[in-house]
Amino acid sequence: MDLRKLKTLIDLVSDSNVSELEITEAEGKVRIVKSMGVAQPVVLQQAAPVVAAPAPVAPAAPAVEAPPVVASAPAGHAVKSPMVGTFYRSSSPGSAPFIQIGSVVKEGDTLCIIEAMKILNEIESDKAGTVTQILCENGQAVEYGQPLFIVE
Secondary structure, eight states: OOHHHHHHHHHHHHHSSOOEEEEEETTEEEEEEEETTEEEEEEEEESSOOOOOOOOOOOOOOOOOOOOOOOOOOSSEEEEOSSSEEEESSSSTTSOOSOOTTOEEOTTOEEEEEEETTEEEEEEOSSOEEEEEEOSOTTOEEOTTOEEEEEO
């Protein structure tokens, strides 16, 4: 990746609400992470060395601390994502969801699908009970260990 392109990407991240950007090309991979209002490049993998000019450092504004927000943990058993991927409530866009709030499930019932690397993985209930909450939206990206459902 040439220096002008890298500088342009850094400027775009600095001027936007994006906090992180990762670009993969044939020459390698570059990840730009914004911290304290200034984007800093982090080279992850690269075939040929690239020398980057230091990004301008803006004076840091005094941070205003917000009171900590205490999220109440949902009651019941949380069924968590076993992988990173995209959450889908049904097997295809036009079909009915596997479960709804209030659905009674038994251990091993399919709750949703998580697509990871073009592979559709059925996520099964690890506890019998009634689904009281669905914590993800259809098509939402999910992380490893993220709660998907609450089963009581």
